[in-house]
Amino acid sequence: MFDEGFSHAFEVVLFIAVLISSLFSLFLFTLPAQYDPYKDRTPTISEYDNLNPIEKKKTDDEKEWRPGKTTQVVVLGDIGRSPRMQYHALSIAKHRGRVFLVGYQESEVHPDILSDPLIHIVPLTPAPAFLRSSSKLLFPIVAPLKALWQAQSLYRALCYRSAPARWMLVQNPPSIPTLAIAKTCCVLRNTELVIDWHNFGYSILGLKLGTSHPLVKISALYEDICARLADNHFTVTNAMARVLKKSYGITAQTLHDRPAAMFRPISQQARAKFLSRLPETAQYAQNLSSAKNPWKLIMSSTSWTPDEDFSVLLDALCDYSAQATSRANLPKLLAIITGKGPLKEHYLSKVKALNQEKKLLNVIVTTAWLTPEDYALLLASADLGVSLHTSSSGVDLPMKVVDMFGAGLPVLGWSKFEAWPELVKEDQNGKGFGSAGELSKQLTDLFADKKSLYPILKSGAMHESENRWDDEWDRVGGKMFKYTR
CATH class of the missing domain: 3.40.50.2000 (Glycogen Phosphorylase B;)
Structure with a gap:
């Protein structure tokens, strides 16, 4: 009786051990590739000769790519309605850096983005319609489900649908789930995280739910923790940089918004x-x-x-x-x-x-x-x-x-x-x-x-x-x- 019970327990433990081992092995085999500065470059002449025609064409398009300068530019929103992040991408490409621009492609993107061979758009999959409800009553239910959908879509885009990058530049807000997923991917891929602060996510959420709502307070704590995990920070104003220093203890550099070349006086x-x-x-x-x-x-x-x-x-x-x-x-x-x-x-x-x-x-x-x-x-x-x-x-x-x-x-x-x-x-x-x-x-x-x-x-x-x-x-x-x- 005892032997049978022991045998059954042993089988259960063995099964759990095998399952954990299998899952761990699967996790290791599916880890995204890490950033390697020695691989972040265009091929040498000998390597180029061994490429197939499709790879050669891609390399020709990117022949001005500057070694060691790949950047992921991330906005959990419509790229076309995020001019500052588009300008970041264009500035990096202008200095011959390769850019993977990650976001929703819902409206028209800046034409220079589309024509630049160094900028690759990685479109995110939109959440299903039922998760995009604007109802305040349904918000506590819909919001977590939408965040989970966005998290898996963003994780796939950052880890598997774009090349390893030296830097990841992320727009905030939205902060949930963007900042946590971005930091996770940066750890897995040996990438430096840079947050571009346009505003505070919790303050925008407070407009919808009220500043005393528990979700707003949780959002503020989450944003605080994620802010301290980033490597560098930009802000749009000096006032915001002062708040980050006082509230989060981090030093941010102010990069004021300025117009792109297309905005100019006319006759x-x-x-x-x-x-x-x-x-x-x-x-x-x-x-x-x-x-x-x-x-x-x-x-x-x-x-x-x-x-x-x-x-x-x-x-x-x-x-x-x-x-x-x-x-x-x-x-x-x-x-x-x-x-x-x-x-x-x-x-x-x-x-x-x-x-x-x-x-x-x-x-x-x-x-x-x-x-x-x-x-x-x-x-x-x-x-x-x-x-x-x-x-x-x-x-x-x-x-x-x-x-x-x-x-x-x-x-x-x-x-x-x-x-x-x-x-x-x-x-x-x-x-x-x-x-x-x-x-x-x-x-x-x-x-x-x-x-x-x-x-x-x-x-x-x-x-x-x-x-x-x-x-x-x-x-x-x-x-x-x-x-x-």
């Missing part, structure tokens, strides 16, 4: 030609270019999310319209809003209702989704840019304002957060507002007559357009990645 002739061909402006092109009492074109780009309260702009435009009815010196406005996001239909229904109530008689509000080239031209053709970004953390800055300055476009923006003065110089290249009433007054003051502050703001924005991404990246990013001294 009046080019403006007129563009306004005439763009569907959203074609019927108003003559009014916008009129020599006498021309309409004004204002431009705002939004992600239609809770951190950009579009009702502020709508209320300001309603007030402006009412004033323009009795003030002949106030021009009509064409307001074009670009972007995609969850609250778009909600606000479009509000615009429709306001038109029916005749509260926008002197203002036309329309939306557009443009190619990167047309978006840049629209900014250069506008008279004024409006930013509704409110900053969940208080220390991030909207990339859209940088693009506006690149096109020489003066900006009015929500300014009630710490980092705002790092970007906009009050009464020099833009103005800040903290309410719909302030924004309405700024619009009327700037467009009331030619002796207003507008020419000064326009001159300041044109001066700001001289600051470029390449210069900023070479100064900060180039040194970190050892391309420049």
